[in-house]
Structures are given as structure tokens and as C-alpha cells.
């Protein structure tokens with residue numbers, strides 16, 4: 001079975017940071033022409049796929065694409081098809097309206113004052 005058919009059947013195989021593979025169960029859904037894979041094992045997926053030191057699911061961040069405050073655990077998994085192969089990305093909780101991804105999320109701290117208006121939480 002190819003990766004897309006496996007996704008349709010509710011399985012996404014990911015590489016773990018320890019060098020093995022694991023299956024994440026979920027459901028493939030379509031929103032506004034884009035494919036997303038809804039999962040429950042959000043912590044496991046995030047810790048194996050985040051390019052950074054994994055955040056806590058309850059952490060709040062600012063997405064600089066949509067300018068909104070987000071909760072990390074609300075992330076979506078965006079699926080991009082290329083024939084029968086697929087690539088999964090950690091997308092903004094406001095996808096598909098926002099096309100930001102995890103690299104667009106910043107801690108909402110004084111350090112980021114130059115980028116965000118503390119009052120409006122909008123990029124400046």
C-alpha cells in the first residue's frame with residue numbers, strides 16, 4: 001500500500017527521532033481543497049517532527065503568518081500529495097485560512113517586542 005492509501009486507511013508512518021518508525025492513527029479530511037490528517041497522538045507526533053526542542057501542547061505562541069495567538073496543541077497536520085507519495089507538515093491551527101507552519105511560531109515574550117505589539121498581538 002502506498003503512503004496516500006495508508007493515510008486514507010487512517011495510518012501515517014513517521015520516522016522517530018530515535019531512528020525507528022511508528023504509526024500514528026488518524027483521519028484524513030479535506031478542508032477547502034487541502035488535505036489534513038487529524039490525530040489524537042499530538043504529543044508523540046510533535047516530539048518526533050518538530051524541528052525545534054518540542055514545545056508543550058499547552059504553550060501559547062504567535063503565528064507571524066496570521067498574526068494570531070495559537071495554542072501549540074491545536075496544530076494541524078497538512079498533507080501534500082505528490083503522486084502517490086505524501087509529505088506531512090505541522091501547520092498553523094488556523095489552516096487552511098493561514099498557510100503558516102511551525103517555523104512561523106514565536107514565543108510571545110518581551111524578547112519579541114520588536115516583532116509584535118504586546119497589546120494587539122499583531123506583527124508590527
Ligand SMILES: [Zn+2]
Nearest residue numbers: 063066092098
Ligand atoms: Zn497562522
